[in-house]
Every structure is written in structure tokens, then in C-alpha cells.
Amino acid sequence: MKRTRLVLAGVLGCVLAVGLTPTAWASTTYPAEQSNNTSTCVAGSSTSPADCAAAFAGQTDTRTGIETPLFDPPGGNVSAENVRDLLYPGSATKVFVNMMLGFCTPADGTSSPGIPRCNSNVLTQYTSDNTATVDAHLADFVRRGIDGAVMDWYGPGSRVNDATLKYQAEIRDRGYCPGGPQQCQVMYLIMYDGSTLKYPVSWTGIPNTTGSGCSTSLGGTDTENCIVARLRNDICYMNGLHFGNDAYQKYNGRPMLQFFINEGGMYPNLPKTGPAPSWEDVWFWIRQWTDNMHVNCSGAPAGSPNYAADNGMPLLLFENAGGFTHAQSDGAFDWVNPTQNQDDLRISPASTGGTVDNFYATSLNYLSSKVVWGVAYKGFNDVQSAWGANRLIDQRCGQTWVLSLASARNNGYSSSRQLPFVQIATWNDYNEGTPIETGIDNCYQVAASVSGSTLTWQANAANGNANPATISHWLVFDSTDGGSSYQQIASLAAGSTSYDLSGLPAGTHTLFVKMVGRADILNQVSGTVTYASSGPSPSSWIDEQVQFLANHQLPDGALLGPGNSINPYFANLAAVGLARADTATGNTVLYKWMQWYLNHLNSTDSKGLSDTIYDYNYDPTTGAESSTGHYDSVDSYASTALNVAYTGYLTGDSRIQALVANNIGTYEAIANLDDYRAPSGVRDTDNLTMAVPGGAKYTMDNSEVAGGLADFAQLEAALGRTDQHNYYLAWHDATVSAITEKLWNATKNTWDWALGSASDLTGTFYPNATAQLWPTLFGVVRPDSTDATSAWKAFTDRWTDWFDDKIVDSYPWTAMARAGQLNGKPDQASHLLSTLHDTYAPDWGGNWYDDEAGWFILGAKGMDP
Structure with missing residues (x-):
């Protein structure tokens, strides 16, 4: 294997592969791609809490003139794209959701006509302190990449506190920490939540404290x-009970505590x-x-926690931009500040107090000294709230959501000036029409x-408010069994509107398209359509690659590789492709290359080995x-030369057959380099070949050796040389046994990339990922073997979009x-072939080299190397 790729691709891979945690595209179904994947209560949904009382029906504002009537849709198939992508490129912001904890499911006397409520709250159909609900929420947070929850809290002894402790316990018990x-x-x-001050809670028994409620009718000093x-x-x-927990969020070692209190409003005498009595003095004493x-x-008392x-001393955080200058403030969190004008999104301008832009612009003055919590929201609508005041921010079909997040970018935050935290207002406040739990409808149908x-x-x-800015990308799904199961075959940019089906295998295909929204937007799918394919890649593509190689052949037969180099390994892979193409032009190019290879073998090289071959450079100015x-x-140079000899012989071209026989x-x-031990060959006593120079025993190289010896044994048989056939077949078998016994990692269920070097699939693509492919490609193991299927699963789990030419490597790896x-x-x-062709x-410039052309032909022909 040409390991110079490790140098060229490794730097890029190390930089770009960090932090990627993709999920594999497994077989799916049409219903699955449009079914609920949220923690919302939906009938029959596996992601909903198991103890939902009923399905959440959604909320609609039927008043005349409302721009987006469906302001809380039923739970649906929601995008798991990263919210940070909507903030600014390179965002490392911690993303939290605000949680409204509710405990009532049957409708009661607080309902209004057409609006079922319980204890004056819109019904979510789940109860927040039930384990099933907590687990469903945590799973949904993780799926969407949400870092945590801000609990709207009502004091010790409250059901809200019990629910918060339940979240704390489930984070621990479910392995999230x-x-x-x-x-x-x-x-x-x-x-x-300041409203808890009016009601009694559990008393800690600590001197100078109380669990009593504070009446709003008290005088100033008593208040x-x-x-x-x-x-x-x-x-x-x-x-x-909270600040010391592993899961409680701190900042620089200090627990953060947000205060949502209507100071100056809830207590009229304070x-x-x-000066005292005042809220300012309250915070002094706190x-x-x-x-x-x-x-x-x-x-x-004894026995207390x-x-x-x-x-750590808690950081006291207060609301909106004024929170930065609030008495005793350690920072501020922004919040949604609606009016009764649905078109005032409260995002801009920065010059207006209460807008998101204003908060961010103000926050820059305090970023180095105080904690900053931005806000994101989809809209606001309290029409179905028992205490509604006709406050409204229209969602504009997801535009409000996108714009509120973009405010950070538009007001000075970037990868070099990070926003520490953003709070989504809210996860599940259905009373005020702010939840993102169900997903945000972008008003598109596909x-x-x-x-x-x-x-x-x-x-x-x-x-009319639907906007393409809410679309992330498109997925194309294909079924070859009449629609029973589907595979994703393409992931395309948001602006895409078509996909070429000519590369699909022969047969009837059932297809559909899925619109994937930006973060937390509801995904949408099209209906299914059918297509009858006559077969895969057109023969003209193969002819293109043959001509590409012909154009890169020098008069003496050398095949040019990267940078006017002549790399025998790359050229041998190209030559195998030429042999499989089996065209008149291709066979001539192949014949001339085989002549060049044989004419440039070393009698004895610098390592004392015979019949090896060096790399060459070509000077286009002089032709030298x-x-x-x-x-x-x-080992790889020799084994791929054996592949060329056998596949070339199979073309039936008389020139090539005579060259091989003679x-x-x-x-x-050449073959004996791979079966002789030192000093005449590179095979070690464990029957693995050593890379010379270097001495490592690579999985890819040894796979190539196994494939080369297998082909050469068949060539000997074709020439009627039975003893030689048996000899090289025995060495092939010994190589296969050594590879499967010594290079398979039973602990990780992957191929080690070299003896003693386990593959790290989170690392660089080459050699960690490529090592999973080579044993199958070169016939070491059958594709349906346990080792092959496990290695393929590991490969696709890590590189989910391998077929989209999106691997993190500078080479296309057409293999x-x-x-x-x-x-x-x-x-x-x-x-993949179609994508590479389009690219x-x-x-056929850039990093498209002679070996890629060979692999392209093999893929287009559907043949082994």
C-alpha cells in the first residue's frame, strides 16, 4: 500500500475529524422517516413517554389575521441538525432548553370551550415527575445535541423539585454522566421562579431562614x-441537593442560578x-x-442533607440586558419579550431595549467579567393560556427561530468570540406557545x-412565510423490494432540486425525497415514485477512464501518477482496471505498461532484494x-504486479498472453518476494509480510499479498503449471490464516491497521478506515463472513456518508x-461513482490519479481487483 497517503491526508484528517459523532444510515421504512421522533405524546410512538394519557393534538390560533395559525404542531419527525450551526460557524456554545414542569393530565374545570386544561395549564398529556417522561426528554435532548435543561423551579418540597431530582437521578442512572x-x-x-415566594415550601431548619410564603400584602420591611x-x-x-451534583452546570467552578422574578411588580410595597426596604437591598443580603x-x-437539624x-459560591444571574447592571449581578440571561404585535419579532433593532440584538450588543461590554446567556425562540402565543394577554410573536414558519439564533452572529459573536451559553425559550411551555419539543413547522410540503x-x-x-433558510438538506431514499425497506442513497444541498438516477442498478426502484430542516424544524417527505433502471454506470464512463490512462501514458509505456511521478503501485491498480475494461485501447495501454514494468525491475536493490521496482520521476521538459x-x-508493489499479470492474461489479448507466458x-x-523470507523476500516467520522499508506488517499490504498470490496461482493453472499453482495457493492460504488470526481485533470487531496497532475509526480515514475494506476487496474474507460484516459496520458507523464523497481525506478513495x-x-x-463523475x-484533474481510474473501472464493471 502506498503509505505516502498517510502524510498527505493525515494532516487534513486530524484537523477535520475532531468532534464528529455521526450515526449510521441503516435500512429504514417510509413510515419511519415521517414518524414522531420526539418526546411529545404521540399515539404508538416509541420515543414518546410510555405513560402518556393521550396524544397531544397541537394548538392552532383561529383568529383572523394570524400569520402562522398552527403555532404548536403535534409531535412529528424533527431535524436533529446542530443548533450551533444556526448561531455562527465554529460555535462552541452550550445549548440549554428551558423546562416547564407540569403534573396534570385529565382536563378539569379550568378548561375553556375547545381548550382542555388541567390546573389552568394546557395539557401536554404527560407528567414531568414520571420516570418514563424524564427518560423520553433526556433521550430527545441527546438526539438533538442539547447540552442540558434549565428547570423552572418552585422551591424545596414542590413537585417541581421532585421532578428536578428525578432528572438528576435519571442522568446518573441512565449513564449520561x-x-x-x-x-x-x-x-x-x-x-x-419568583412566584414560588408567595407559597410555603419545605423548611431546611437552618437559622435565619424560612419556608413560609411571603404574602403580597405585607408592608415593605416585612416583605x-x-x-x-x-x-x-x-x-x-x-x-x-443540587449544586454539588455532577450534572449541575457550573461556570469557572461556581454553580449558576437564574432568577425569574417580577421585581417591582409582584410585591407592590417593595x-x-x-434604600431598604427594596429588592436592591434584598440582593445585598443574599x-x-x-x-x-x-x-x-x-x-x-440532625439527619439533614x-x-x-x-x-462554590453561586453565580446570580438576572433577566435581559438590564441583568448585567442588576444589583449583585454575576451575569444575565436573555428572555423572550413579546408584545401584542405579531410582526414585532423582538429580535431587532439593537437600539431597542428588550430585543435579542440589544441583549447581545450590550453583552459584549460584559463578556470578560460576567456570564452571558443568549436566547433563542420560535415565537410566542398565549391565546390558549388561562392567563393569556393576547401577546404574540409570529413564528413565520420557522424564520423567527432562525433569526433569533442568527442574532448572536449578527452582533459580534464568532468562533474567536464565543457565546458561552444560549437558552431556548422553551422546550415545553405550551401555555405561551413557545415549545420546540414538537418541532417547528416550516410550512412546506414536498x-x-x-x-x-x-x-x-x-x-x-x-x-407565504415559508422560507428556504429553514431547509438544511435533502435526502433521497431508494427501495428495490417494492417499498418494504429503503436505503438512503444521496444527501444533497438545500438548493438541490434533482438527482440523476441513471447510476442505479437494473430493476424497479421506489423512491422518495426527504426535506431535512435546520435544527428543530419538522422534516417533510414526498410521496413515493417509481423508476425502472436499465443498469448502472454507462459504458462511456469506463471509456473515459481508459482514455484518461491512455492520455497519461508516456511513449515508453510508463503511466504517470501524482506530480509527474511514476508509481508502480498506483499504476498496477490502474492496469487491473484496464484489464477488466478489456477494450482495444485499454489493452494496448495495459500491454505497454506491463512491458515498462518488466523492463525496470532491479537486478539487486539497495536492500539486497532482486526483481523489485523503484518509483520514478518524469521531467516533462526533457522527457527523461x-x-x-x-x-x-x-510486498504491495509485487502483489499488484501479479494481479496485473493474471487479469491481463484473462483479456485474451495475444500480445499480453505471450508477454506473460514468456x-x-x-x-x-516477483511472487517469491512475498513468500520468501529474508534475505530474499519480505515474509516473516508469522507468515505476514513486512513492509520494506519500515518493517511494519500492514493489514492492507498483507491483503494485497493474499490477493496477488491467489491470482498468480490461478495464472499458473491457466498455463498448465499444476505444481506451481499448488505452491502459490498454499502460500495464499498461509497468508489468509495469518491475517485472520493476527490482524483481526476481536475486542473491537475491526481489523487492526497493522500488527499491534488497533484501528481508531475516529482517527484519520487512512489507514484506520481503509483497513476495514481491504481484506474484503482482496478476497481474504468473504463479504458475508462475520469479520467482513463487522468491519463494514464499523466503517459505515463512522463514515456514514461514504457514498457522498464526503470522507475527510484529500483523495476520493474510489475503492x-x-x-x-x-x-x-x-x-x-x-x-458514489456518479458523484465522483460529477465532481x-x-x-479529471486535482487528486484524480491513475489508481483512482483503475478503481473506478472496477466499480463500474462490478469486478474484484
């Missing part, structure tokens, strides 16, 4: 004293600012308390049709060819097409 403190896959923190004592109680409780909690939170634990060999589709807008005095790997002794000397065919993915293999034709 394997990395220890601050390393959980799902984190949480508390938003202290302040009550609120201070109550906040002390609740914060000490949080310190004992002004927001000024700061004194939290700065010394290990003392102030002590003194609870450790309320005085040292979990229609598809087939004309000739072209699949076309269009996104039809059901609302000069040896580099170097080869990359003796030089069979020389080819045996994947043939590997896909062997592993039962002919549609995806054909798609490189007609010039």
Missing part, C-alpha cells in the same frame, strides 16, 4: 425580611431599587449569605416526480525518467464503490 463532575452528556441548572429569609432557605437547599454558605447554611457543603432518468422535487409553500532509488512497500519465470521471482458492492450496497456504490469529469 460517565465522565464525572461537569462532564455529563446532559446537564441542568435552576431558574428560580423584604420574609423574602430574604425565604431565598436563604431555598438557596441553602439547592446547595445541599420597590426595585433604592450576596452576604451566599459568599459564606459553608457557615450560613449550617445548623440544620449537607446544606453547608462547599460547592412533491417528487420522475422524468426520464431524473428525479425532481420541489418544496411547495403552504404559507529517473529512478528515485526508493519504493514504498515491496516472462513467467520473472513473475515467479469504496467496489467495497460497497461487495457489502450489499450497490445503490450507494453507484451513487471530476470532464477534466
